[in-house]
Amino acid sequence: MTREETAGRLIGVAKRFIPPPGRWIAARFLDVTTDSLERIMGRGGPLTPPLRIRLHVGPFLDPELYRLSAERNVEALRELCGLRRDSRILDIGCGCGRVASALARYISSTGSYDGFDVAKEAVEWCQRHISARFPNFRFRRIPVFSQRYSPQGSRGASEIAFPYDDNGFDLVFAASVFTHIPPDGLANYIAETRRVLRPGGVSLATFCLLTDSSLPSVEAGLSEPRLRQKYGDFWVRDLDDPASFIAYPERFVRDTYQNCGLTVVDPIRFGSWAAGSLEASEVLEPFGFSQDIVIAMKVQ
Numbered sequence: 001m002t003r004e005e006t007a008g009r010l011i012g013v014a015k016r017f018i019p020p021p022g023r024w025i026a027a028r029f030l031d032v033t034t035d036s037l038e039r040i041m042g043r044g045g046p047l048t049p050p051l052r053i054r055l056h057v058g059p060f061l062d063p064e065l066y067r068l069s070a071e072r073n074v075e076a077l078r079e080l081c082g083l084r085r086d087s088r089i090l091d092i093g094c095g096c097g098r099v100a101s102a103l104a105r106y107i108s109s110t111g112s113y114d115g116f117d118v119a120k121e122a123v124e125w126c127q128r129h130i131s132a133r134f135p136n137f138r139f140r141r142i143p144v145f146s147q148r149y150s151p152q153g154s155r156g157a158s159e160i161a162f163p164y165d166d167n168g169f170d171l172v173f174a175a176s177v178f179t180h181i182p183p184d185g186l187a188n189y190i191a192e193t194r195r196v197l198r199p200g201g202v203s204l205a206t207f208c209l210l211t212d213s214s215l216p217s218v219e220a221g222l223s224e225p226r227l228r229q230k231y232g233d234f235w236v237r238d239l240d241d242p243a244s245f246i247a248y249p250e251r252f253v254r255d256t257y258q259n260c261g262l263t264v265v266d267p268i269r270f271g272s273w274a275a276g277s278l279e280a281s282e283v284l285e286p287f288g289f290s291q292d293i294v295i296a297m298k299v300q
């Protein structure tokens with residue numbers, strides 16, 4: 001078990017044993033303690049959320065890793081998607097604003113950033129800490145059900161419309177989000193991506209794609225995350241909650257994009273997740289993703 005997994009488990013266990021009225025106080029105590037320690041060590045900063053909230057989006061025990069991974073993701077948006085300082089960006093499943101915090105240093109006041117997520121606490125943190133400093137950075141929570149991230153959500157991922165106008169964005173991205181969306185929801189999210197992109201606009205999404213080369217590793221239990229069960233044509237971490245982590249066949253993903261009217265821009269850039277790259281080493285990847293990168297364009 002990695003250090004990040006251990007920290008995440010400890011927080012999970014504490015949550016189970018601390019009765020609800022005490023949880024808020026315990027969470028604040030933990031946040032103040034870890035924030036202070038990080039400040040003393042000269043790490044973190046005003047756009048870096050407390051450790052407890054960071055662990056919600058990934059193995060980011062180290063605030064420096066959190067910051068650096070986001071910087072690399074922004075390089076991907078610049079190099080692969082033509083991100084400019086005045087771009088209008090939508091971040092699907094923005095989490096606690098990891099990529100937003102790096103974009104805030106790049107996007108000018110003529111550009112804009114919108115992010116949405118199902119996780120209430122993460123979105124509220126972004127509103128308080130990022131929007132307060134960068135008014136052209138906006139965050140929303142949408143009430144979609146996710147057993148892992150939003151058990152109180154009332155709607156399915158296949159049922160919602162993104163709360164934005166048609167053709168309003170130059171760039172739409174989803175970093176490590178479509179690995180948490182069930183198949184019917186995925187088709188809807190890609191169709192909605194197309195709707196909100198302007199003609200000529202570009203999307204970037206990461207997946208764990210099942211291919212001739214990744215499948216043997218998955219079947220041998222070598223991939224990171226470990227996908228233990230087959231779920232139709234897909235592989236999942238947990239059959240009781242398929243959306244806790246799901247890998248899709250490359251063909252299925254390509255077909256879904258095509259059916260939704262987005263053109264996949266080859267090549268797909270395959271990451272190292274299938275070979276068992278620890279997510280914590282994401283930052284070592286050229287663009288900061290260990291997952292596979294799919295770029296697509298709304299041609300018209």
Ligand SMILES: C[S@@+](CC[C@H](N)C(=O)[O-])C[C@H]1O[C@@H](n2cnc3c(N)ncnc32)[C@H](O)[C@@H]1O
Binds near residue numbers: 058099119144177
């Ligand atoms: C691994 S985290 C990645 C967060 C962020 N994109 C990043 O790269 O830092 C996955 C995120 O997807 C969000 N999520 C899960 N299901 C979602 C859904 N149906 N719609 C939007 N976001 C969702 C979770 O709340 C979580 O913040």
